[in-house]
Amino acid sequence: ETGVTQTPRHLVMGMTNKKSLKCEQHLGHNAMYWYKQSAKKPLELMFVYNFKEQTENNSVPSRFSPECPNSSHLFLHLHTLQPEDSALYLCASSQENARTSGNYEQYFGPGTRLTVT
Amino acid sequence: QKEVEQNSGPLSVPEGAIASLNCTYSDRGSQSFFWYRQYSGKSPELIMFIYSNGDKEDGRFTAQLNKASQYVSLLIRDSQPSDSATYLCAVNTAYNTDKLIFGTGTRLQVFP
Numbered sequence: 371e372t373g374v375t376q377t378p379r380h381l382v383m384g385m386t387n388k389k390s391l392k393c394e395q396h397l398g399h400n401a402m403y404w405y406k407q408s409a410k411k412p413l414e415l416m417f418v419y420n421f422k423e424q425t426e427n428n429s430v431p432s433r434f435s436p437e438c439p440n441s442s443h444l445f446l447h448l449h450t451l452q453p454e455d456s457a458l459y460l461c462a463s464s465q466e467n468a469r470t471s472g473n474y475e476q477y478f479g480p481g482t483r484l485t486v487t
Numbered sequence: 488q489k490e491v492e493q494n495s496g497p498l499s500v501p502e503g504a505i506a507s508l509n510c511t512y513s514d515r516g517s518q519s520f521f522w523y524r525q526y527s528g529k530s531p532e533l534i535m536f537i538y539s540n541g542d543k544e545d546g547r548f549t550a551q552l553n554k555a556s557q558y559v560s561l562l563i564r565d566s567q568p569s570d571s572a573t574y575l576c577a578v579n580t581a582y583n584t585d586k587l588i589f590g591t592g593t594r595l596q597v598f599p
Binding site (some may be wrong): 410411412413415418426474476478479480481 | 491521533586591
């Protein structure tokens with residue numbers, strides 16, 4: 371285990387549902403990330419939070435809404451999703467002050483496999 | 488042009504051989520380079536990072552970086568069937584060091 375947990379591990383939801391994905395890191399890191407991984411495509415960065423502040427929104431549709439209440443927890447709120455949003459959603463964390471050492475190592479959680487029907 | 492390019496494979500090598508995985512990137516200002524291993528159905532796991540030109544060795548793994556030619560490679564010596572996985576190359580962007588750009592990955596198959 372990498373110290374990053376995600377729940378649920380699997381989620382099936384209809385297009386009219388509202389659900390939330392949860393991520394928690396136990397590594398003392400202060401940066402957290404949401405990625406989307408679809409088949410045959412590279413990992414896509416969705417959101418970045420540094421010290422609870424959002425620093426990156428990679429042109430993600432508003433039906434995805436992130437929330438970062440503290441440096442250890444990250445949520446992704448989902449509503450009115452489309453079937454093409456079905457993918458593996460990965461959370462990652464890193465230590466922001468690693469900039470001085472040049473190591474921006476990101477640790478990934480196990481992911482949530484999302485299916486939109 | 489894709490920002491990070493990898494051959495999707497599969498790359499098939501016999502057990503005990505050297506597996507060579509390659510990655511090219513387009514952002515000349517990139518500073519940090521990562522190799523992740525991802526088993527089927529699992530999340531990516533970091534195996535190597537490098538940010539200086541040259542070679543970096545860690546056990547059976549060697550990362551090689553050539554910034555002038557904008558490529559980074561991963562060598563796996565004495566390949567084992569357990570090394571069979573998809574290997575993802577990731578590169579940070581020059582303007583935002585927290586942002587990693589991933590390649591699509593190369594699938595490696597090590598056969599006994």
